[in-house]
Amino acid sequence: MKKITILFFLFVSVTFVAQVKGKIVDSKNNPLSFVSVYLDKTVTGTTSNDNGDYVLNLTKKGNYSIVFQILGYKTIKKKVSITSFPFQLNVKLAEEDIVLDEISISTKDNPANAIIRNVIANKEKNTDKFANYTAKFYSRGLYRIKDAPKKFLGQTLGDFGGGLDSTRSGIIYLSETISDIKFQKKPKNFKENIIASKVSGQDNGISFNRAEDANINFYENSVEFGNDLISPLSVNAFSYYTFKLEGTFYDKNGKLINKINIIPKRKNDRVFSGSLYIVEDDWALYGADVSVTGAQVNIPVVDVLKLKQNYNYSDKNAAWVLISQSIDFRVNAFGFKFDGRFSAAFSNYNFTPNFTEKTFTNEVLTFEKEATEKDSSYWNTLRPVPLTTEEVKDYTIKDSLKVVRKSKKYLDSLNKEQNKVSVLSPITGYTYRNSYQKWSLSYDGLIDDLGFNTVQGFNTSVGVSYSKRINDKGNWWNAGFNVAYGFSDKRARPTFFFNKKWNNISRRRMSLSGGVKTAQFNERQPISKLDNMIRSLLRRENYMKIYEKEFAEISYSEEIKNGVYFTSSLEYANRKPLFNTNNYSFARQSKTAPYTSNNPLELSNYTNAAFLEHKIASLKVGATFIFNQKYLSYPDRKFNIGNTKYPTLGLMYRKNFGASNSELNSDVFVANIRQSIDAGNYGNLSYNMRGGLFLKKKNIAFMDNLQANGNQLLFITDNKLSSFGLLEYYKFYTNDKYAEAHIEHNFKGAFLSKIPLINKLNFYLVGGAKSLFMADKKAYTEYSVGLDNVGLGKWRFLRIDYVKSFHAGIKNDGLLLRLNILN
Numbered sequence: 001m002k003k004i005t006i007l008f009f010l011f012v013s014v015t016f017v018a019q020v021k022g023k024i025v026d027s028k029n030n031p032l033s034f035v036s037v038y039l040d041k042t043v044t045g046t047t048s049n050d051n052g053d054y055v056l057n058l059t060k061k062g063n064y065s066i067v068f069q070i071l072g073y074k075t076i077k078k079k080v081s082i083t084s085f086p087f088q089l090n091v092k093l094a095e096e097d098i099v100l101d102e103i104s105i106s107t108k109d110n111p112a113n114a115i116i117r118n119v120i121a122n123k124e125k126n127t128d129k130f131a132n133y134t135a136k137f138y139s140r141g142l143y144r145i146k147d148a149p150k151k152f153l154g155q156t157l158g159d160f161g162g163g164l165d166s167t168r169s170g171i172i173y174l175s176e177t178i179s180d181i182k183f184q185k186k187p188k189n190f191k192e193n194i195i196a197s198k199v200s201g202q203d204n205g206i207s208f209n210r211a212e213d214a215n216i217n218f219y220e221n222s223v224e225f226g227n228d229l230i231s232p233l234s235v236n237a238f239s240y241y242t243f244k245l246e247g248t249f250y251d252k253n254g255k256l257i258n259k260i261n262i263i264p265k266r267k268n269d270r271v272f273s274g275s276l277y278i279v280e281d282d283w284a285l286y287g288a289d290v291s292v293t294g295a296q297v298n299i300p301v302v303d304v305l306k307l308k309q310n311y312n313y314s315d316k317n318a319a320w321v322l323i324s325q326s327i328d329f330r331v332n333a334f335g336f337k338f339d340g341r342f343s344a345a346f347s348n349y350n351f352t353p354n355f356t357e358k359t360f361t362n363e364v365l366t367f368e369k370e371a372t373e374k375d376s377s378y379w380n381t382l383r384p385v386p387l388t389t390e391e392v393k394d395y396t397i398k399d400s401l402k403v404v405r406k407s408k409k410y411l412d413s414l415n416k417e418q419n420k421v422s423v424l425s426p427i428t429g430y431t432y433r434n435s436y437q438k439w440s441l442s443y444d445g446l447i448d449d450l451g452f453n454t455v456q457g458f459n460t461s462v463g464v465s466y467s468k469r470i471n472d473k474g475n476w477w478n479a480g481f482n483v484a485y486g487f488s489d490k491r492a493r494p495t496f497f498f499n500k501k502w503n504n505i506s507r508r509r510m511s512l513s514g515g516v517k518t519a520q521f522n523e524r525q526p527i528s529k530l531d532n533m534i535r536s537l538l539r540r541e542n543y544m545k546i547y548e549k550e551f552a553e554i555s556y557s558e559e560i561k562n563g564v565y566f567t568s569s570l571e572y573a574n575r576k577p578l579f580n581t582n583n584y585s586f587a588r589q590s591k592t593a594p595y596t597s598n599n600p601l602e603l604s605n606y607t608n609a610a611f612l613e614h615k616i617a618s619l620k621v622g623a624t625f626i627f628n629q630k631y632l633s634y635p636d637r638k639f640n641i642g643n644t645k646y647p648t649l650g651l652m653y654r655k656n657f658g659a660s661n662s663e664l665n666s667d668v669f670v671a672n673i674r675q676s677i678d679a680g681n682y683g684n685l686s687y688n689m690r691g692g693l694f695l696k697k698k699n700i701a702f703m704d705n706l707q708a709n710g711n712q713l714l715f716i717t718d719n720k721l722s723s724f725g726l727l728e729y730y731k732f733y734t735n736d737k738y739a740e741a742h743i744e745h746n747f748k749g750a751f752l753s754k755i756p757l758i759n760k761l762n763f764y765l766v767g768g769a770k771s772l773f774m775a776d777k778k779a780y781t782e783y784s785v786g787l788d789n790v791g792l793g794k795w796r797f798l799r800i801d802y803v804k805s806f807h808a809g810i811k812n813d814g815l816l817l818r819l820n821i822l823n
Helices: 002-016 102-106 111-121 123-128 376-382 389-405 408-418 529-539
Strands: 020-025 036-039 045-047 053-056 062-069 076-082 132-145 170-184 189-199 222-224 228-230 241-250 256-264 273-279 284-293 302-314 319-333 336-350 363-367 429-434 439-444 451-453 457-469 476-486 491-501 509-520 546-561 564-576 614-626 630-634 637-642 648-657 666-678 684-694 737-746 764-774 777-792 795-807 810-819
Touching: 020 062, 036 053, 036 302, 036 319, 045 053, 045 336, 111 123, 111 241, 111 256, 111 273, 170 389, 189 376, 284 319, 389 408, 408 429, 451 529, 476 509, 764 795
Parallel strands: 189 363, 363 630
Antiparallel strands: 020 053, 036 045, 036 062, 062 076, 132 170, 132 336, 170 189, 222 228, 241 256, 256 273, 273 284, 284 302, 302 319, 319 336, 429 439, 439 457, 451 457, 457 476, 476 491, 491 509, 509 546, 546 564, 564 614, 614 648, 630 637, 648 666, 666 684, 684 737, 737 764, 764 777, 777 795, 795 810
């Protein structure tokens, strides 16, 4: 029965609505995928699928000239007279005869260099021909897995949506998108309206195949393709590529096409390998067939990414425009073997659109109403590229399974398996789920919060929480309590919380919390609990200083307008000093210095605290402004993508009040401005500046001072542009005014790639400077130079910096090792 269903669905998909259809093969009868099929002298058409099948929808009968074009094969033009539909037209393509003439062979000058220079010189003229346009966009994304493991890190992986066969191989993701796109060159704008979106096995069908992500433009100096790669048509392309003329051939209209091999001068540069096809005299792209490695795009798990582009000549504006594109990838890491393809087809170009001031807004992606709810008949009418048998089968199976997998019976059976308690559950944690009613009850294991410090000794916590999902649009709430316990101070510290989120559009959120907890004196938390535990136990260095507070707090946050984020909180706390109770370490005290005290102001004072116990209320009101923020409007959420052309500004006002000692009350304003600037082929420039001002200088509690983020570790696990490299943790603080500035430039190989031998290492040069100014202290300055992208093979997560600091006539220097897994 299943086979009959699949065959019927396939028949409906590629036959019933087809106008002109057929199969495209090579001279050996092997199917050819990604062949562009279009009407002569137009840029409207389709492409063949992985089986070589194509469907070209025509609205009228009559005489037509249909063109079949793919790189590496001779373009052919078929004249047909259509008297009825569907019309069958099968095609066989012969390989292109690429000839390298004697003049090119004998010339002293490299003819490929002259061709590339002509293309670079004509980039503006050629791209001006399609400086404004609208078009129809179709995209399909497909991921396959082979021999999928059943478990990973002890966790069962399931059946990946139900598309696997007996060898645990098959499609794990299949999606399609049809949309209308608008493009403007100056000022650069792009807008997409998704008409239809479909994901195999999903009800909402929200595909993330964006047209702007597929807008890979070699005419730009820098090409965004997983990483900012240097275009072979960049103004400084000759510093990164060697070009070779492989040969020439003539297209269907008698245009001479040059096939240029692009060869990286250094394999580890952010560059492409492969071939560009250039139209003689027009000096425009005819096609591209290139690839990059995972190391080049800085995605180590990827073995290779392949990109193909086909261009066609448009008579309306005498321009060569992109009509189809495919991206193939292969991943082999951690026992997972993936491959896949994202293909795209562009049609119905209009090069004289009537754009107005309201055409382009900050909303760059929209979905039409019910775009994710189109039925199969709708897709069969609009889909420009027919489904393969494999894809039809995947849709059929998963669309049937999704009904079953939403049922109470299935979800209960799934939860029954998931909710089994293991012997290690008391240590690792446990969650009981009721997927049908959308709630869960969780227990946090003993190792989740395991730590060590000199105040509590070894410490951990246990907690219970309940979560309830109201809908799929971001409405949920959770509540729970937690008890932390220190085995040295023998102190239990209970806390509770309640969180409520209303939606994924404005992300309105409220939180209530209270109880007893420890907190770092610097609220910016310069050292992590894990780093402090490792340094304490291995080297007897307890850098983290903490105090205790009994508190109750309410907070609220929301994006009140696009790019304007509001945050607020009100806390009432009883703050108490804490003292060391534990001197244990793996490092012997006889060979190393003893632990310092828990007083950050006097590290050798073990009897006096940095502050006196007190009660105080604290109100914080803040706003973050992302100017001209671009965003994507999905049916169930708003996804903000920012705007790198402008900095992000943050403002915060904090009022401490209600203290028994009025000197502890204070008012402070803090501002922050940051930005990351794409420097194209020369890397990335980032800066982060922060400043603060108290309305009145008073003798406030130490934790309420404005403090800088210091660092005394050799090895750190973040790359935040807000910390100093060699600054002692609690040395710089103020109750007056201060400012700090951080700037850094990562050259992404722009310089090191040109140095013989060193360029083989594929390291990135990084330079930076940092300064700190406080009203009652002399300025502190750091300069650094480092190497990023350090590692072996394609695994490059390490960064090494040499830092030199200057303060009050004292110089210091040191090395920093950074792990950039998440950066």
